[in-house]
Amino acid sequence: MSTCTALIIPADLNEPARMESIDAGLDNLQTLVEGNIEAVSGDDWHFYLNEEGKIRGLDPNRRAALLVLEATGALFDVYCGNVVVLGETPDGDEGDVPEHLIDLAQQLFGLRETTP
Template sequence: MSTCTALIIPADLKEPARVETIDAGLETLQTLVAGNIEAVSGDDWHFYLNEEGKILNLPPNRRTAMLVLEKTGMLADVYCGNVVFLGETHDGDEGNVPEHLIDLAQQLFGLEREAA
């Protein structure tokens, strides 16, 4: 198991997006997205969401859509439910979410950071 800094974006707009240190193991990720996980990859980042989010009629995650569109210039899907962004290590393991994603999320919708 690896401990990583993650960007967590709840689908509920009343809940703040946040940066926190998590155990990036399967059980933690499944708890955060409330179900089995599906991965979506970017350049030096990826995110996890509930693989049955649409089937379960989870709310669309508008902040994730905004972040992905701003970062990639395109939106290939509707992302439903809570989302957890992480980065990758050089050998492909889970790693800290890249600072450029945190900075962009802060600019777009603000973030809460855990106490140091």
């Protein structure tokens, strides 16, 4: 079990995106995305979402899509449901979300910092 700083982006636009210290274990990630997880990866980051989000009719996550588009220059899918963004350590373990994604998210849609 590892504790990491995550960027949590709810699909519901009425809920603020936030930075939060989380347990990055499978059970907690599944709780945060409300189901089995699917991973989407970038260079030094990845995010998790509900693997059945489209099938279950979860709301599209427009903020997560915007973040991916701005970070990578491409968008290959529609992401549905809540998204949890983490970083990657050099050995491939879960790590804190990279600063450049935090800065980008702040510029695009603002963030709220939560306290444990």
